[in-house]
Amino acid sequence: MSTVFSKSRPGREGVWPEKPKTEPIDFLPGGLLREGSPRLPSLSELDVVRHFTELSRKNYGVDGNFYPLGSCTMKYNPKFTEEVAALPGFARLHPLTPQLPGGGDMTAGALEVMYEMERFLCEITGMDAFTLHPMAGAHGELTGALMIAAYHADKGNKKTKIICPDSAHGTNPASAHIAGFEVVSIASKDGIIDPEALAAAIDDETAGVMMTVPNTLGLFERHLPEIVALCRKVDALLYYDGANLNAILGKLRVGDAGFDVVHVNLHKTFATPHGGGGPGSGPVGVSQRLIPYLPISRVTRDEAGRYSLSYDHPKSIGYVAPFYGNFGIVLRAYAYILRLGREGLTRVSEAAVLAANYLRKRLADVIEVPYDRTCMHEFVVSAARLATEKNVRALDIAKALLDKGYHAPTIYFPLIIKEALMIEPTETESKDTLDAFVADLCDILALAETDPEAVRACPTTLPVGRLDETHAARAMEITDDL
Incomplete structure (x- = not known):
């Protein structure tokens, strides 16, 4: 298909409803003005409409076709969540909107959504606290690995290694490496983690073990209690890659099973749009002992029910994303969870x-x-x-x-x-x-x-x-x- 620029013809243009009443030079500083015309194609309105309509017909999307994808699946995007995300109070809320003294009155609705979303995810996963900052699954992995590093550094532990089974997601080793750890791979047995192989690899220098449950073969890790026990012996933290969480919604809370860190792909498990590299959202939940290391800022609520952003967390790993992650994706997932409820989420799995x-x-x-x-x-x-x-x-x-x-x-x-x-x-x-x-x-x-x-x-x-x-x-x- 020809590009829109190849269809350009000098002098061809669309129709403006009316000529602008004010010349741009009247209200823009001179330093912001172009020295020449923008390098845009010259096309009629009909040329433009037909070009982009033709492009849309060539596009592949979940609204028209089936994605039997695996790993990072595209599910349907509920249209009502799009309407929620487009509500003016959310869509037009500038990320730099100031908080008023005594509480975030101008941002109270958005802060309430984030506060409640963290509570929802805690209930779903069995974790004690969440951050909504990470902007994708792998970003959540890195955030979790950095908190594992902060935990051990704070305790004075000399931990240098993270164990990743060969059935884990491919980004796990990369995230652990970026966080400064040596990656140790162990082989699966009959498609799942072999406790004997883990026992042989784990030692006092092991900072954590990263697992995907069910794993990338779609198999549930039957030896999970033994794996948790091995980690506890050497104070190694157990990381849950939540890319496959939609298989166990309402059936297993990973925090109850012994995991210390979990990331959740809102853009996969909770049916919000993704693909082509984004947008995504990878909130991270932690057990009680990792709460001090969560990224800032954190949403808090005082006794009067007022919401605000809190920055006073000296052991935090700091900022991992601009503003507060991909808020629009959080909002869509929030609406989806409210619509399905406990019974509906269980039926999903x-x-x-x-x-x-x-x-x-x-x-x-x-x-x-x-x-x-x-x-x-x-x-x-x-x-x-x-x-x-x-x-x-x-x-x-x-x-x-x-x-x-x-x-x-x-x-x-x-x-x-x-x-x-x-x-x-x-x-x-x-x-x-x-x-x-x-x-x-x-x-x-x-x-x-x-x-x-x-x-x-x-x-x-x-x-x-x-x-x-x-x-x-x-x-x-x-x-x-x-």
Whole structure:
């Protein structure tokens, strides 16, 4: 598709309702004025409307298609939460609005939302306190790792290592490393953490263990009590990666299970928009012993019920985000939680687990499921046999799914499964949608057996086909067509 600049024609313009009554130079300082015209395309109103309408038709979104993505799933975005986030009292509230003496009267509504949201997340996870500052899941991981470091430094502990199992999310080691820790990886056994491997790796220098429950294979960590006991012996903190929290909502409070730190992906678990790098929100909850190290500022409420921001926390790790994180995402999740309530959130996990197991059973006869047992919200299949016998890899299957109208699932992750495709149907999809996905995937797998070249040629119906991503990264060409 042509860029909007290539459609530009000199002298072509839209229609202004009326000419501005005041020239910009009358009220703008001279230093802010351009020396020349802005480098914008010259187009008619109809050209602009048609260009962006055509773009919207090429866009892939959850409102029109199914995301069997896994790992960081796109669920539907409830439209009522968009309306809540657009309320003028929230949408037009400037982040630098001053607090009035005696309480944040001008920001009381927003502060109340944040205060209550922290209480909601504490109830859902079993943690003692939360911060809403982190702006994404990995940012939440880093915040948690920094608080683990602050805790040990405050106690005078000489802790240098964090243990990450090979079934954890891929950002866990990166977050631990950025926080200054040496990362120790341990191998899974039968798809979950092996307590013997953990016992061999954990020692007095271990600051913490980072886990994803259920893990990236969609399997629940059955040895959790033993893992908690091993951590307690050496004063190592247990970190819960909350990316898969929607599998256990209402079923398990991770704080009750022994976790000390948890991050929650509001932009995943609580159905707020994400994708393409944002927006996101990764609040972090902590147990009682980590409360002093939470980021500032913190929302407080006095005896009169007035809300304000508190900065007097000398052991805090400080600021981790500008202002108060992505408030709009917090607001959407707040509305979603209020709408569903305790029973509704429990049904979320029940429906997610049911949908994943339904797909797992339907697909087990047509593609290898390395751990073909009851899963949680997602499961992993392997195209290893097809890759060996037909030269059709997980990437090819994913590209073929694009031609069928689906977003591709996560591929080649987790790394412990060869030719992995991680499938997560989410609780919001109907049986009809799941059945259609199974039928289309079966068609692709059958075609791979009889005409593998056809699968390797996919996608053939989209505006963009196979790209040489390696060449694009190594020989990047940036042109200025403005």
